[in-house]
Amino acid sequence: xxxxxxxxxxDGVIAIIxxxxxxxxxxxxxxxxxxxxxxxxxxxxxxxxxxxxxxxWNNHHHLLTASTVVxxxxxxxxxxxxxxxxxxxxxxxxxxxxxxxxxxxxxYGVILFMSAIAYTLLEKALIVCNPRDxxxxxxxxxxxxxxxxxxxxLLAIFTAFQHVWISFIIYSLVAVLxxxxxxxxxxxxxx
Amino acid sequence: xxxxxxxxxxDGVIAIIxxxxxxxxxxxxxxxxxxxxxxxxxxxxxxxxxxxxxxxWNNHHHLLTASTVVxxxxxxxxxxxxxxxxxxxxxxxxxxxxxxxxxxxxxYGVILFMSAIAYTLLEKALIVCNPRDxxxxxxxxxxxxxxxxxxxxLLAIFTAFQHVWISFIIYSLVAVLxxxxxxxxxxxxxx
Amino acid sequence: xxxxxxxxxxDGVIAIIxxxxxxxxxxxxxxxxxxxxxxxxxxxxxxxxxxxxxxxWNNHHHLLTASTVVxxxxxxxxxxxxxxxxxxxxxxxxxxxxxxxxxxxxxYGVILFMSAIAYTLLEKALIVCNPRDxxxxxxxxxxxxxxxxxxxxLLAIFTAFQHVWISFIIYSLVAVLxxxxxxxxxxxxxx
Amino acid sequence: xxxxxxxxxxDGVIAIIxxxxxxxxxxxxxxxxxxxxxxxxxxxxxxxxxxxxxxxWNNHHHLLTASTVVxxxxxxxxxxxxxxxxxxxxxxxxxxxxxxxxxxxxxYGVILFMSAIAYTLLEKALIVCNPRDxxxxxxxxxxxxxxxxxxxxLLAIFTAFQHVWISFIIYSLVAVLxxxxxxxxxxxxxx
Numbered sequence: 001x002x003x004x005x006x007x008x009x010x011d012g013v014i015a016i017i018x019x020x021x022x023x024x025x026x027x028x029x030x031x032x033x034x035x036x037x038x039x040x041x042x043x044x045x046x047x048x049x050x051x052x053x054x055x056x057w058n059n060h061h062h063l064l065t066a067s068t069v070v071x072x073x074x075x076x077x078x079x080x081x082x083x084x085x086x087x088x089x090x091x092x093x094x095x096x097x098x099x100x101x102x103x104x105x106x107x108y109g110v111i112l113f114m115s116a117i118a119y120t121l122l123e124k125a126l127i128v129c130n131p132r133d134x135x136x137x138x139x140x141x142x143x144x145x146x147x148x149x150x151x152x153x154l155l156a157i158f159t160a161f162q163h164v165w166i167s168f169i170i171y172s173l174v175a176v177l178x179x180x181x182x183x184x185x186x187x188x189x190x191x
Numbered sequence: 192x193x194x195x196x197x198x199x200x201x202d203g204v205i206a207i208i209x210x211x212x213x214x215x216x217x218x219x220x221x222x223x224x225x226x227x228x229x230x231x232x233x234x235x236x237x238x239x240x241x242x243x244x245x246x247x248w249n250n251h252h253h254l255l256t257a258s259t260v261v262x263x264x265x266x267x268x269x270x271x272x273x274x275x276x277x278x279x280x281x282x283x284x285x286x287x288x289x290x291x292x293x294x295x296x297x298x299y300g301v302i303l304f305m306s307a308i309a310y311t312l313l314e315k316a317l318i319v320c321n322p323r324d325x326x327x328x329x330x331x332x333x334x335x336x337x338x339x340x341x342x343x344x345l346l347a348i349f350t351a352f353q354h355v356w357i358s359f360i361i362y363s364l365v366a367v368l369x370x371x372x373x374x375x376x377x378x379x380x381x382x
Numbered sequence: 383x384x385x386x387x388x389x390x391x392x393d394g395v396i397a398i399i400x401x402x403x404x405x406x407x408x409x410x411x412x413x414x415x416x417x418x419x420x421x422x423x424x425x426x427x428x429x430x431x432x433x434x435x436x437x438x439w440n441n442h443h444h445l446l447t448a449s450t451v452v453x454x455x456x457x458x459x460x461x462x463x464x465x466x467x468x469x470x471x472x473x474x475x476x477x478x479x480x481x482x483x484x485x486x487x488x489x490y491g492v493i494l495f496m497s498a499i500a501y502t503l504l505e506k507a508l509i510v511c512n513p514r515d516x517x518x519x520x521x522x523x524x525x526x527x528x529x530x531x532x533x534x535x536l537l538a539i540f541t542a543f544q545h546v547w548i549s550f551i552i553y554s555l556v557a558v559l560x561x562x563x564x565x566x567x568x569x570x571x572x573x
Numbered sequence: 574x575x576x577x578x579x580x581x582x583x584d585g586v587i588a589i590i591x592x593x594x595x596x597x598x599x600x601x602x603x604x605x606x607x608x609x610x611x612x613x614x615x616x617x618x619x620x621x622x623x624x625x626x627x628x629x630w631n632n633h634h635h636l637l638t639a640s641t642v643v644x645x646x647x648x649x650x651x652x653x654x655x656x657x658x659x660x661x662x663x664x665x666x667x668x669x670x671x672x673x674x675x676x677x678x679x680x681y682g683v684i685l686f687m688s689a690i691a692y693t694l695l696e697k698a699l700i701v702c703n704p705r706d707x708x709x710x711x712x713x714x715x716x717x718x719x720x721x722x723x724x725x726x727l728l729a730i731f732t733a734f735q736h737v738w739i740s741f742i743i744y745s746l747v748a749v750l751x752x753x754x755x756x757x758x759x760x761x762x763x764x
Contacts, residue, residue, distance in 0.1 A: 005198055005252055007578055012206030012394075015585030020214060022659045023593060027667035031674030050659070054652040061578055061648070075252070076370070079245040086213045086241070094218035101222030179649070196389055196443055203397030203585075211405060266443070267561070270436045277404045277432070285409035292413030387580055387634055394588030402596060457634070458752070461627040468595045468623070476600035483604030 003070045006078060010060060013082045017089060018053045021046050024093040042096030045108075048171060049092040055178040056085060056115065059142070060122075066134040067126045077125040081118040087111050105167050106160035112171070113153040120146060149174050194261045197269060201251060204273045208280060209244045212237050215284040233287030236299075239362060240283040246369040247276060247306065250333070251313075257325040258317045268316040272309040278302050296358050297351035303362070304344040311337060340365050385452045388460060392442060395464045399471060400435045403428050406475040424478030427490075430553060431474040437560040438467060438497065441524070442504075448516040449508045459507040463500040469493050487549050488542035494553070495535040502528060531556050576643045579651060583633060586655045590662060591626045594619050597666040615669030618681075621744060622665040628751040629658060629688065632715070633695075639707040640699045650698040654691040660684050678740050679733035685744070686726040693719060722747050 025042055028035035060081075070078075091111045095104040123139045156170040216233055219226035251272075261269075282302045286295040314330045347361040407424055410417035442463075452460075473493045477486040505521045538552040598615055601608035633654075643651075664684045668677040696712045729743040 002256070005202060005256075008199060008581060009202045009206055009248065011578060011582045012203050012585050013210055015582055016207060016210040016589060018655075019586055019589040019593065019659055020210065022663055023214070023596070024218075025660075025663045027597075027663060027670050029670075031667075031671035031677050033676065036676070036680070047656075050652075050656055054649075057582065057652075058645075058648055065575070065578075072249075075249055076245075079241075079248075082209075083238075083241055086210055087216075090213055090216045090218060094222075097218050097220075098222035103224065103227070104222050107227070193447070196393060196447075199390060200393045200397055200439065203394050204401055207398060207401040211401065214405070215409075263440075266440055267436075270432075270439075273400075274429075274432055277401055278407075281404055281407045281409060285413075288409050288411075289413035294415065294418070295413050298418070384638070387584060387638075390581060391584045391588055391630065394585050395592055398589060398592040402592065405596070406600075454631075457631055458627075461623075461630075464591075465620075465623055468592055469598075472595055472598045472600060476604075479600050479602075480604035485606065485609070486604050489609070 003064055003067060006070050006075065007064055010064075010078060010082065011057075014053060014057045014060070014085065017085055018050060018057070021049055021053075021089045021092055024089065024096070041099055042093070045092045045096035045100075048175070049088050051175050051179070052112065052171075053085065053088060055175065056081075056119065059119065059178070062138055063123060063126060063135060066138045067130045068133050069129060070126070071129050074122070074125045074129055077118070077122040081115065081122050084111060084115040084118050088115070100164050100168075102161045102164055105164050106157045109153050109157040109160065109167060109171070112174075113150065113157065116146065116150050116153060120150075145177060148177065194255055194258060197261050197266065198255055201255075201269060201273065202248075205244060205248045205251070205276065208276055209241060209248070212240055212244075212280045212283055215280065215287070232290055233284070236283045236287035236291075239366070240279050242366050242370070243303065244276065244279060246366065247272075247310065250310065250369070253329055254314060254317060254326060257329040258321045259324050260320060261317070262320050265313070265316045265320055268309070268313040272306065272313050275302060275306040275309050279306070291355050291359075293352045293355055296355050297348045300344050300348040300351065300358060300362070303365075304341060304348065307337065307341050307344060311341075336368060339368070385446055385449060388452050388457065389446055392446075392460060392464065393439075396435060396439045396442070396467065399467055400432060400439070403431055403435075403471045403474055406471065406478070423481055424475070427474045427478035427482075430557070431470050433557050433561070434494065435467065435470060437557065438463075438501065441501065441560070444520055445505060445508060445517060448520040449512045450515050451511060452508070453511050456504070456507045456511055459500070459504040463497065463504050466493060466497040466500050470497070482546050482550075484543045484546055487546050488539045491535050491539040491542065491549060491553070494556075495532060495539065498528065498532050498535060502532075527559060530559065576637055576640060579643050579648065580637055583637075583651060583655065584630075587626060587630045587633070587658065590658055591623060591630075594622055594626075594662045594665055597662065597669065614672055615666070618665045618669035618673075621748070622661050624748050624752070625685065625744075626658065626661060628748065629654075629692065632692065632751075635711055636696060636699060636708060639711040640703045641706050642702060643699070644702050647695070647698045647702055650691070650695040654688065654695050657684060657688040657691050661688070673737050673741075675734045675737055678737050679730045682726050682730040682733065682740060682744070685747075686723060686730065689719065689723050689726060693723075718750060721750065 025039060025046060028038050088111055091104070091108045095101075095108050098104050123135075126135050127139060152170050152174050156167040159166040159170065216230060216237060219229050279302055282295070282299045286292075286299050289295050314326075317326050318330060343361050343365050347358040350357040350361065407421060407428060410420050470493055473486070473490045477483075477490050480486050505517075508517050509521060534552050534556050538549040541548040541552065598612060598619060601611050661684055664677070664681045668674075668681050671677050696708075699708045700712060725743050725747050729740040732739040732743065
C-alpha cells in the first residue's frame with residue numbers, strides 16, 4: 001500500500017488544524033488599540049500552537065519521507081495522531097479566552113503530551129512496516145529530543161497549577177528545541 | 192480517466208469533515224473542571240464520529256487502491272457518499288448539544304445508514320468500471336461486515352427511541368468491528 | 383507549467399466550499415421533529431448547492447483531464463471561477479435563512495450565472511493554451527448545455543421576483559441537465 | 574527532500590485561507606437590498622484579500638516550479654509565510670466590520686508587509702538550496718516589483734491614519750501591478 005494518500009490526507013487535516021485556529025481570532029468589536037490588545041492573549045496562544053503544529057508537520061514529513069510503505073496499523077496510528085492534534089485548536093482557544101488559567105494551561109500540555117505519545121506510536125508502526133528503511137535512523141536521531149519533550153510536557157502540566165508562566169517557559173523551550181535544525185537528519189536526505 | 196484527482200478531492204472533503212467537527216467543540220466559558228465537564232457529551236460524540244469518518248476514509252482508501260480507473264458514474268457515486276458523510280458533523284453536534292436525546296441518536300444512525308448504502312453503491316460502480324481489478328475481492332472480503340453494519344444501524348435507529356444507550360453500544364460495536372485489522376485485505380496488497 | 387498544482391489547489395478550494403456549506407446547517411436547539419423541520423429550508427438549499435458545486439467540480443475535472451499545460455492566464459481564469467464558486471455558501475445560507483425570499487433566490491441565480499461565465503472563460507483560456515488537445519472537444523461537446531444553462535440562470539433571476547418556485551424548477555432542471563451522463567465525453571476518455 | 578509535500582501542504586493552507594474569508598461574509602438578517610448593502614464593506618475587503626491571496630499563491634507556484642529540492646530551512650521559511658498569510662482573514666474581517674477605520678486599514682498593510690518580507694525570505698532560502706535552478710531567475714525577474722510592493726505597503730500603513738482611501742488606492746495599485754502578466758517568467762517555463 002503506497003504512502004501517497006496517507007501523506008495527502010494528513011497534509012489536508014494538518015493544514016485545516018493550523019488554519020482554523022485563526023478562526024478563533026475573532027475580529028474585535030472596536031477599531032482602536034485597546035480592541036486590538038484584547039485579542040493579544042488569543043493571538044499569543046495562536047502563535048505558540050502554529051509553531052507546535054508546524055513542528056509536528058515537519059517531523060511527520062521527515063518520518064514519512066524515510067518510509068516506503070504503510071499498512072493498516074500505520075493508517076490507524078496516523079489517525080490517532082491526527083485526533084490529538086485536532087484538539088489543539090480547542091485547547092488553544094480555551095487557554096486564550098480564559099487568560100491562561102491554570103487548568104487550561106495544564107490541558108494544553110495534556111494534548112501536547114498525548115500528541116507526542118501518538119507520534120511515537122506512529123514511529124513504531126512505521127519501523128515495523130519498513131524495517132530496512134531510513135525511518136529507524138530518523139526516529140533514533142530524534143529519540144532523545146522526543147523523550148525530553150514528553151518529560152517536559154508532563155512537568156509543565158504540574159507547574160501550571162503553581163506558576164502558569166513556568167509552564168509557558170517550558171512550552172517555549174520545547175518548541176525552540178525542535179525548531180533548531182537537525183543536522184543529522186538533514187544530512188541523511190542530502191545526496 | 193485517472194483516479195488521482197478523485198482521491199485528492201475525497202481526501203480534501205473527508206479531511207475537512209473530520210476536522211470541522213472539532214469546531215463544534217466550543218471552548219467553554221469557565222476555566223474549571225465543571226466547565227470542562229460541560230463539553231464532555233459533545234466531546235464523546237466527537238470521538239465516535241472521528242472514529243467513524245476514519246473508518247470510512249480507511250475503507251475508501253482500500254477500495255480505490257484496488258481500482259485503476261473511474262468513470263462519470265463513479266464520480267457521482269463518490270459525491271453521493273461525500274454528501275452523507277458531510278452531514279456527520281451536523282448530526283454529531285445536534286446529538287452532543289441535546290444530551291443524546293432519542294431523535295438525535297436515531298438521526299445519527301440514519302446518516303451512518305445512508306453513508307453505508309452510499310459506500311456500497313460506490314463499490315458497485317467501481318466494480319462495473321474495473322471488472323478485472325482487485326476491487327471486487329476487496330468488496331467481497333468486507334461484504335459480510337457491510338451487511339452486518341447496515342442491519343445494526345437500522346436496529347440502532349429503532350432502539351434509540353426505547354433506550355439510547357443500546358444504540359450507543361451498537362454504534363461502538365460496529366466501530367470496533369471495522370477497527371479490527373482485516374488480515375485478508377492487508378494480505379492482498381502485500382507483495 | 384504543469385497542471386498538477388492547479389488541480390490540487392482547485393480541489394482544495396472546491397472541497398472546502400462544498401463542505402463549509404454544511405457549517406451553516408446549525409444544529410437546532412430542540413431535539414424533536416419541529417426543531418429538525420426548522421432546518422429543512424437551509425437543508426434543501428444545501429442539497430441544491432452541493433449538487434451544483436459537484437457539477438462544477440465534475441466539469442472542471444473533465445476540462446483539465448483534457449488539457450496538458452496551463453499558463454498565467456489560466457491560473458487567473460481559474461481563480462476567477464473559484465471566486466464566484468466561493469460565494470455559493472454565502473448565497474445558499476442567505477436563501478435558506480430567509481425562507482427563499484425573492485431577492486435571495488435571484489442572487490443565488492446571479493452567482494450561478496457568474497460562475498458559468500467564469501467557467502466559459504476558463505475553457506477559452508485552456509483552449510488557447512492547449513490548441514491541439516482534447517480540451518476543445520470537451521468544451522464543444524458541452525457547448526449547447528453551457529449556453530442553455532446561462533440563459534436559464536438569467537431567466538430564473540427574473541422569475542424569482544414573480545414566482546420563486548419557477549426559479550427553483552429552473553435551478554433543478556439545469557442541475558438534472560448536467561447530472562445526466564454525457565456519453566460523448568465519457569467515450570472520449572475511454573481507451 | 575522532495576518538494577511535492579511542501580507544495581501540497583501550502584496549497585491546502587492557502588486554499589483554506591482564501592475560502593474561510595468568505596465565512597466572515599455572514600448572511601444578513603433581512604432579505605432586501607438594504608440587508609445586502611450592509612455586507613458590502615465586508616464583501617469589498619473580501620474581494621481585495623481574495624486577489625492578494627491569489628497573487629501570493631501564484632508567486633509561490635512560480636517559485637516552487639523553478640525549484641527542485643527543499644531543506645529544513647525552506648520548510649520553516651514556508652511555514653513563516655503561511656503564518657502571516659493566515660492572518661489575512663482576521664485583518665480582512667476586522668477592517669470590513671469596522672467600516673475601514675484607520676487602524677484596521679493600517680493593520681491590513683502590516684500583514685501584507687510581513688507576508689511580503691516572509692516571501693522574500695522564502696525566496697532566499699530556496700536560492701541557497703537550489704543554487705543552479707531557475708529559482709534565482711524567477712526571483713530576480715520579480716525583484717523590482719517586490720521592492721516596490723514592500724515600499725508601497727509601508728507607505729499605505731502611514732497614509733491610513735491620514736486618508737484611508739489613499740491606502741486603498743495603494744493596495745489596489747499593488748494588486749494590479751502583480752496581476753499583470755509577467756512575460757519574462759512565463760517565457761522561462763515555455764519550452
